[in-house]
Amino acid sequence: MKIETGEANGVILITLIGERLDAHNSDEVKGKVRDIFESGAKSVVVDLSEVRFIDSSGLGAMVSGFKNAISHHGRLVLSGLQAQPRSMFDLTRLTRVFEIFENAEAALGSFAEK
């Protein structure tokens, strides 16, 4: 899993490059998101458009990011969910707590509207 970060208009875009977000790389992703909030960021997009498979550890990493956002009075949103990740978010009802956008552009744009 490669984790790319960029910034646009004060919003941090984290792009996960890799087919699987699972027990093997979820700690790395958790740590990266945590570091970003601890360094003072308030607005974060995690783009999952390259991720074809996510397991419960991967979901746990996203929940950890979501909780980090709350504790730092920030906002974390997701974008680009493929079919299997989408079904996992549906199954666990995490679609109720996450804001999920079609693609990274829409997710980044949502911060401008707020």
Added chain:
Amino acid sequence: MPRERLLLTYEDLSREMETARRIQLSLLPQAPPDLLGVRIGCRSVPAHFVGGDYYDFFRRNEYTIDLVIADVSGHDLGASLIMVATRSMLRANIYKSGTARDALAVLNELLFDDLTRTELILTMFYAKYSIDTRLLTYANGGHEPPLLYRCGAEKCSILDSDGMVLGVMKGASFEEKTIRLEEGDLVAFYTDGITEAIGPAGELFGRERLCRSVYRYRGEPPEGIIDGVLADLAEFCGGASFADDVSMVVMKVD
């Protein structure tokens, strides 16, 4: 560090992990409960020494039994520690929370801070079965929905009800549903180590394949159904060792 010391450290660690494995397996029911009117089979295969899968049975009275299956995210030592904490809290509170939905709601509150600190989540399916009425009442906290096979049907259906994975939202509530089972019906509870197992071409075993497997072995007793499903899974994966923890509980109505 001298080589002897390194070897000793590795051996110590292996021994400790083996002890942890033995203790964790001993915390699962050693045998399914013996009841009139329903037969139950159960199995858990950790991916490594220890894992995050859990199932349990609680006999409420002569006629009622609670069945629970759960999965802590991850399948390492950290997940196994939370699995043990989950078991303890569930057991300590089991006779205080009367309904399936209450059991999940109480556990979500009790475990919330621990799950936040450890950055883990927990899925759990909680069912209550009355032998005299054959009513199965259940609630789901984001867990893989169990499969229901109705005697004489051509395929399985799923048991789902609305509820979020545990450890995400304080104050979460859970939907509860009730169905009546009939003679010959069976319910298969399982963890995602089965549905998310990967075949040689990279495809997932998936719920559909599991449905077909349960259907194929529907005539067997519960332990035979589990044997059959695990054999199909091993064949699909190209070996009997699995990448994730695999657990299954099957109940069959007589």
